[in-house]
Amino acid sequence: MSTTTFSKVRIQLEDFSVTDEIEAMKKVSRNIGGITTFLGTGRELSKGENISKLNFEHYPKMAEKKLEEIREKAIKDYGIIDMSIIHRIGPIDIGENIVLIVAAGEHRKETFVACEWAIAELKRTTPIWKRETTSSGEVWVQDTP
Amino acid sequence: MITLKYFASLKAIADKEEEHLxxxxxxTIDQLSDIISETAPKMGAMIREKKVLISVNQEMASVETIIHDGDEVAFLPPFSGGTK
Structure with missing residues (x-):
């Protein structure tokens, strides 16, 4: 869990810089002609309730492994040049960064598709869980069956 | 010895994060659920009724999966990472 190196797949407590991640991606190849990013942030309202805090938990090793699988499949299946995926864990305040996906390709089209697929796949297959604190108490979110 | 891990909402149901057996x-995982039921009956029932996801050595598994000495079995509620 270090920010000193730009590993392409990371799960970390600390915040990340979107700009730094994009700049790091641009250095991967001189053939990059388009970069699409998805940034997920802490939302205040969920199912009609005000959220005061979020907390993310993950299954170490398995979660990183799943993110690496998503990255490799995105590169292979969508023909992009590279992808990075960063997900934070631990306590996260409203408005803070949660997850970032950076998809880089020669052209924009494949990066849009790969980025959207990757965030959906992350939610479906990666063992990361969100706990919301509301005025009613704390609840684990279980959106995806 | 096998290691059992419980995550997120399941920690409260199993009343533990980890145990060794x-x-x-x-x-099979199905047979393991009977052992788990001895101390945490609700958790055992959720496994048998397929209300939780299961992984063995960090690969997705099912109630039919056979576990061996040294394996790590994890019980996982539905994932909710990322954002909508």
């Missing part, structure tokens, strides 16, 4: 012979 000695098994003499390979058993």
């Amino acid at each position: 000695d098994i003499e012979n390979p058993i």
Whole structure:
């Protein structure tokens, strides 16, 4: 869990810089002609309730492994040049960064598709869980069956 | 010895995060759920009723999966990472 190196797949407590991640991606190849990013942030309202805090938990090793699988499949299946995926864990305040996906390709089209697929796949297959604190108490979110 | 791990909402249901069990012979997850039921009946029922996801050595598994000495079995509620 270090920010000193730009590993392409990371799960970390600390915040990340979107700009730094994009700049790091641009250095991967001189053939990059388009970069699409998805940034997920802490939302205040969920199912009609005000959220005061979020907390993310993950299954170490398995979660990183799943993110690496998503990255490799995105590169292979969508023909992009590279992808990075960063997900934070631990306590996260409203408005803070949660997850970032950076998809880089020669052209924009494949990066849009790969980025959207990757965030959906992350939610479906990666063992990361969100706990919301509301005025009613704390609840684990279980959106995806 | 096998290691059992419980995550997120399941920690409260199992009343633990992790436990270790000695098994003499390979058993299925279904058979393991009977052992778990002895101390955490609701957790055992959720496993049998397929209300939780299961992984063995960090690969997705099912109630039919056979576990061996040294394996790490994790019980996982539905994932909710990322954002909508």
